[in-house]
Amino acid sequence: MSENHILRAFDRDLDAIQALVMRMGGLVETAITDAAHALEAGDLDKAERVRKADRDIDVLEYRINEEAARVIALRAPTAGDLRVVLSVMKIASALERVGDYAKNMAKRTQALVELGHTPVVAQAGASLRRMTRAVTELLSDALDSYATRDLALAQDVRIRDQEIDQMYNALFREFLTHMLEDPRNITPCIHLHFIAKNIERMGDHATAIAEQVVYLTTGEVPDDPRPKAENVANLPKS
Amino acid sequence: MKDHLERRMTTTDLNRMTARNVQVYYGQNHALKDVDVDILDKTVTAFIGPSGCGKSTFLRCLNRMNDTIQGASVEGQILLEGEDIYDRRVDPVQLRAKVGMVFQKPNPFPKSVYDNVAYGPRIHGLARSKAELDQIVESSLRRAALWNEVKDRLTAPGTGLSGGQQQRLCIARAVATNPEVLLMDEPCSALDPIATAQVEELIDELRANFSVVIVTHSMQQAARVSQKTAFFHLGHLVEYGDTTQIFTKPRDPRTEAYITGRIG
Numbered sequence: 001m002s003e004n005h006i007l008r009a010f011d012r013d014l015d016a017i018q019a020l021v022m023r024m025g026g027l028v029e030t031a032i033t034d035a036a037h038a039l040e041a042g043d044l045d046k047a048e049r050v051r052k053a054d055r056d057i058d059v060l061e062y063r064i065n066e067e068a069a070r071v072i073a074l075r076a077p078t079a080g081d082l083r084v085v086l087s088v089m090k091i092a093s094a095l096e097r098v099g100d101y102a103k104n105m106a107k108r109t110q111a112l113v114e115l116g117h118t119p120v121v122a123q124a125g126a127s128l129r130r131m132t133r134a135v136t137e138l139l140s141d142a143l144d145s146y147a148t149r150d151l152a153l154a155q156d157v158r159i160r161d162q163e164i165d166q167m168y169n170a171l172f173r174e175f176l177t178h179m180l181e182d183p184r185n186i187t188p189c190i191h192l193h194f195i196a197k198n199i200e201r202m203g204d205h206a207t208a209i210a211e212q213v214v215y216l217t218t219g220e221v222p223d224d225p226r227p228k229a230e231n232v233a234n235l236p237k238s
Numbered sequence: 239m240k241d242h243l244e245r246r247m248t249t250t251d252l253n254r255m256t257a258r259n260v261q262v263y264y265g266q267n268h269a270l271k272d273v274d275v276d277i278l279d280k281t282v283t284a285f286i287g288p289s290g291c292g293k294s295t296f297l298r299c300l301n302r303m304n305d306t307i308q309g310a311s312v313e314g315q316i317l318l319e320g321e322d323i324y325d326r327r328v329d330p331v332q333l334r335a336k337v338g339m340v341f342q343k344p345n346p347f348p349k350s351v352y353d354n355v356a357y358g359p360r361i362h363g364l365a366r367s368k369a370e371l372d373q374i375v376e377s378s379l380r381r382a383a384l385w386n387e388v389k390d391r392l393t394a395p396g397t398g399l400s401g402g403q404q405q406r407l408c409i410a411r412a413v414a415t416n417p418e419v420l421l422m423d424e425p426c427s428a429l430d431p432i433a434t435a436q437v438e439e440l441i442d443e444l445r446a447n448f449s450v451v452i453v454t455h456s457m458q459q460a461a462r463v464s465q466k467t468a469f470f471h472l473g474h475l476v477e478y479g480d481t482t483q484i485f486t487k488p489r490d491p492r493t494e495a496y497i498t499g500r501i502g
Contacts, residue, residue, distance in 0.1 A: 003500045010499065076458055078485045078497045219487035 010075055014084055017067045018147075021088050021095070024060040025143040027053065028095045029136055031102035032202065036132035039109045039195065040125045047113075050106035057099035064092040083219065087212040091146065094205040094212075098139065101198035108191040118188045120178045124171065128195060131167045135202045138164065142209040146216070154213035157206060158226045164203035165229035171196040252279040254419050254449045255300060255337075260314035262295050262304065269295050273314070273475045275468055277419060282441055282450045284464035284481065286457055288496065291470040297421050297453050301337035302330045318418065335362050338412030342424040344404030346396030346411070351388050354396040354407055355379060358415040374414055381447070382410035383440050402433025409440060413448070420444060422452040426459065438463050457497055461485050469493045 005011050031050055038046035068089050071077055077085050112121055138157055145153035175189040175196075207226070214222045255277035262270035270292045277283055277300070285293035295304070302323060304310045316323050323333055335358060346354050355375045358364075365371035375392070379385040384406040388399070396407050405425060412420055422441070426434040441450055441463045454460050460467055460481065467484040469477045469492075477484065477493045488494045495501045 003495055005499050006501075007499055078457070078461070079488050079494045081498045082486060 010081075013067070013071050013075065014081065017064060017071065017088055018084070020060060020064050020067065021091055022143065022147060024057060024064065024092060024095050025139070027057050027060065028099050028102070029140060029143075031057065031099055032105075032132060032136050032139070035102040035105040035109070036129055038106055039112070040129055042109070042113045044110060044113055047106040047109040051103050054099050054103040057096060061092045061096040064088055080216075083216045087146075087216045090212050091209050094208045098202045098205050101202050104198055105195050108195055112188055112191050115188055118185070120175075120185050121188050121192065124174070124192050124196075127167070127171055127174070128192070128199070131164065131171070131196065131199050134167065135164055135199050135206065138203055138206040139209070142206040142213070145210060145213045149213065149217050151214065151217045154210040154217075155222075157210035158214075158222070161203045161207045162227050162229045164200055168196050168200035169229060253277065254279045254318065256315075256317045257296075257299070258315045258317075260296070260299060260312065260316060262292070262299060262313075263309075263311045264307070265309040269473055270299075271473045275475060275478060277449055277451055278466065279449050280445055280447070281466055282445050282452060282464040283466040283468065284460035285451065285453045285468050285470060286455075286460050286496070287470035287476075288501070289455075292473045293453050293468075293470040294423055296470065296475075297423055297451060300419065300421055300451065301334050301339055303339065305330055332362075335415040336417050337419045337421060338415065338417040340405070340408050340412050340420065340422045340425050343428050344401060344408050346399070346404050346407050348395065348397055350393045351379075351396050351399070351407060352392040355410050355414050358411060362415055364415065378410040378414040379407075381413050381444065382406045383436065383443070384410055400433070402429050402436055405429060405433065405437055406440060409437075409444075413444070417448065420448050420450045422450065424453055424455065427455065434459075457485075469496060471496065 031053055034046055034053075035050045037043065038050060068085050071085050075081075112118075138160055141153055141160075142157045144150065145157060172193065175193045178185040179189045211222055214220070253276045255275075257273055257275045257277075260270060260273040261268065273292075273296055275283075275296075285297060287293045298304045299312055299316060300323075304312055312324060318333070318336065321328070323337075347357060349357070352375055355378050356365075356371055359371060359374050365374055376385060376389075379388060384403060387403060388394075388407075396404065399407060405428075409420075409425075425441075426437050429437060438459065441452065444450055445465075452460070452463065464481045467479065467481045468475055469484065469488075469490075471492050477488060477490045479489070484493060485497060488497060492501070
């Protein structure tokens with residue numbers, strides 16, 4: 001809604017809370033990119049910085065919830081305003097989870113470095129980087145669709161998440177093969193698998209953000225089934 | 239057994255009153271245009287909208303209070319239980335016993351608490367004996383959640399009660415004739431928050447037996463007490479729907495602008 005409130009402080013409150021969400025989104029995108037670099041380069045310092053930076057993301061989520069509670073208590077938002085407040089809380093919660101996954105990636109990077117150089121890690125690095133880049137774009141588009149209330153872009157994000165799922169499925173098979181070939185690959189592959197799974201979950205959270213944009217702009221939560229890649233949980237026995 | 243979430247919704251589709259194509263003119267001024275509304279049984283319907291939007295004008299059409307205003311004319315059809323209330327044969331006094339009204343400022347008669355409530359049943363001959371009248375007065379005061387506070391001072395003047403009690407006395411007076419519809423025009427705007435909460439609680443209880451129509455400037459009050467909301471703007475009924483829908487997902491941009499505080 002482009003018109004302003006008669007009470008302009010209400011507009012300022014809603015703008016401020018949405019600016020916090022965008023700032024949180026920026027921190028989370030940086031965390032994912034840095035975590036992916038740290039993994040690929042085996043950079044322990046960078047991994048440590050990602051772990052430490054997660055605190056700032058958590059603090060922002062707390063502040064967003066506080067501000068949302070304040071707006072609900074003091075301004076009794078309705079209709080589109082109410083949807084803004086409800087959606088910022090959900091988006092902040094999704095971003096906080098994505099931040100946690102990036103932090104977990106950094107932790108596992110540290111564990112992988114301690115294991116010493118293994119060829120499987122080097123091999124998987126490129127695939128994981130591609131997957132990370134795809135999920136960062138997805139998240140960035142989800143946040144853009146939120147900032148500009150772009151329903152078409154939000155719908156696009158919902159559809160594109162299946163690409164991430166497909167990348168995860170491919171990596172899952174790859175890790176399985178490595179582990180079957182050589183039991184010494186099991187420890188690094190388990191870590192790598194968790195990292196891949198975490199990136200896949202990031203994509204789900206980007207989708208959740210896009211769904212909030214649909215709710216925000218239309219008042220309806222999308223109930224059409226979005227296209228899904230096959231689920232590795234249902235893979236035929238090899 | 240229905241749970242609370244189901245019960246708070248409208249429980250019926252039965253129309254008490256039906257308004258179709260209602261126009262109101264004050265002289266040259268076309269104050270209400272093409273209004274269609276259904277007033278459902280056992281439902282609280284809230285009329286909201288900025289000052290001068292026509293919501294009080296429309297409320298006053300529902301029991302022909304506009305008859306007394308010089309130069310006012312009403313066109314279109316308003317049915318109560320299927321009968322046109324503007325029909326020549328309808329006696330407005332009888333109509334107002336069936337469609338009661340509570341005003342913004344508590345306006346008890348300068349009589350005792352008892353006589354305030356007994357007034358309507360007396361002029362309409364609803365009680366055949368003193369005992370029966372006592373019974374009507376007590377049950378009306380109980381329905382208005384006032385009995386326990388006034389049962390020991392029924393002979394005291396109604397004007398001596400507190401503001402909130404006076405308003406509940408007016409509600410008791412309105413329900414004493416066993417109306418089908420209760421109209422309330424800003425019933426809480428002269429009351430403090432506690433008295434307001436008591437009247438709102440009372441409105442929710444009255445819904446079990448009556449259909450209630452309330453005009454209010456407080457959108458939060460409309461949201462709290464009603465199941466159906468009608469939004470009026472510049473003499474038009476812009477949107478009518480479930481209160482939850484109006485306050486979470488209004489269809490008309492003017493409704494959204496008004497309830498979110500963007501137009502006055």
